[in-house]
Amino acid sequence: MGTVVDAPAVVTEKEVVAENMLGDKKVTVVFVLGPGSGKGTQCSNIVEHFGFTHLSAGDLLRAEIKSGSENGTMIENMIKEGKIVPSEVTIKLLQQAMIKNENDKFLIDGFPRNEENRAAFENVTKISPAFVLFFNCSEEEMERRLLGRNEGRVDDNIETIRKRFKVFVESSLPVIEYYDAKDKVKKIDAAKPIPEVFEDVKAIFAPYAKAT
Numbered sequence: 001m002g003t004v005v006d007a008p009a010v011v012t013e014k015e016v017v018a019e020n021m022l023g024d025k026k027v028t029v030v031f032v033l034g035p036g037s038g039k040g041t042q043c044s045n046i047v048e049h050f051g052f053t054h055l056s057a058g059d060l061l062r063a064e065i066k067s068g069s070e071n072g073t074m075i076e077n078m079i080k081e082g083k084i085v086p087s088e089v090t091i092k093l094l095q096q097a098m099i100k101n102e103n104d105k106f107l108i109d110g111f112p113r114n115e116e117n118r119a120a121f122e123n124v125t126k127i128s129p130a131f132v133l134f135f136n137c138s139e140e141e142m143e144r145r146l147l148g149r150n151e152g153r154v155d156d157n158i159e160t161i162r163k164r165f166k167v168f169v170e171s172s173l174p175v176i177e178y179y180d181a182k183d184k185v186k187k188i189d190a191a192k193p194i195p196e197v198f199e200d201v202k203a204i205f206a207p208y209a210k211a212t
């Protein structure tokens, strides 16, 4: 009896996800990092001047808690401890928000916070950031800003703030180093007053100026 040889596998037409495409739109994504450094504050300015849509991973996670989602309790516990929520949860929220929005330019604030966030986002979405905006600020200044924020956040207390900074150093800095090796990091001195920080931000975003 002859050996039965498997027929060569038919090459099925795989769904090819093209780089930086979201459905049929090509998107520009900028990651914004640096804990308690004024990311949200500066993102609002960028939205106003350069026509980006601001997506804060932290805000999306907090909205998910409020919506009564089945993941709500888990997310709340992670935030209270300053820990990073599993990527699948955060990426789903970011992806949904990008798909829902007609814009093609997004500021993704507070993400990717660790290697798992970074790798999973690139694998799932095939989107690479145009660059990473890193607001650099000392731990002391970050503490001062977060303790004065007064938004009633469960994680803006000294104990959680210290944990968040430790997580930033251990988990988020390696992500910044990863992109720095690709020459994609634009580091900004965030210790200066808000308008001065925005002057530096403006210089970086000039190529994305809205056509008037």
Ligand SMILES: Nc1ncnc2c1ncn2[C@@H]1O[C@H](COP(=O)(O)OP(=O)(O)O)[C@@H](O)[C@H]1O
Pocket: 034, 035, 036, 037, 038, 039, 040, 041, 042, 145, 146, 148, 149, 150, 190, 191, 192, 193, 194, 197
């Ligand atoms: N350059 C700055 N100097 C002083 N305070 C700032 C500056 N930028 C932001 N803040 C204040 O610091 C707090 C944290 O800012 P926020 O934009 O929420 O930071 P992040 O999103 O990085 O945590 C807010 O109360 C904000 O008003």
Ligand SMILES: Nc1ccn([C@@H]2O[C@H](COP(=O)(O)OP(=O)(O)O)[C@@H](O)[C@H]2O)c(=O)n1
Pocket: 034, 035, 036, 037, 039, 040, 056, 057, 058, 059, 061, 078, 079, 080, 081, 082, 083, 084, 085, 086, 090, 109, 110, 111, 112, 113, 117, 155, 164
């Ligand atoms: N990619 C992310 C972003 C936020 N988070 C959680 O949300 C918390 C608050 O994030 P945030 O970005 O709103 O905080 P700030 O850096 O803006 O003060 C983090 O400390 C994490 O617990 C997360 O798990 N994964």
Ligand SMILES: [Mg+2]
Pocket: 039, 040, 056, 058, 110
């Ligand atoms: Mg913020």
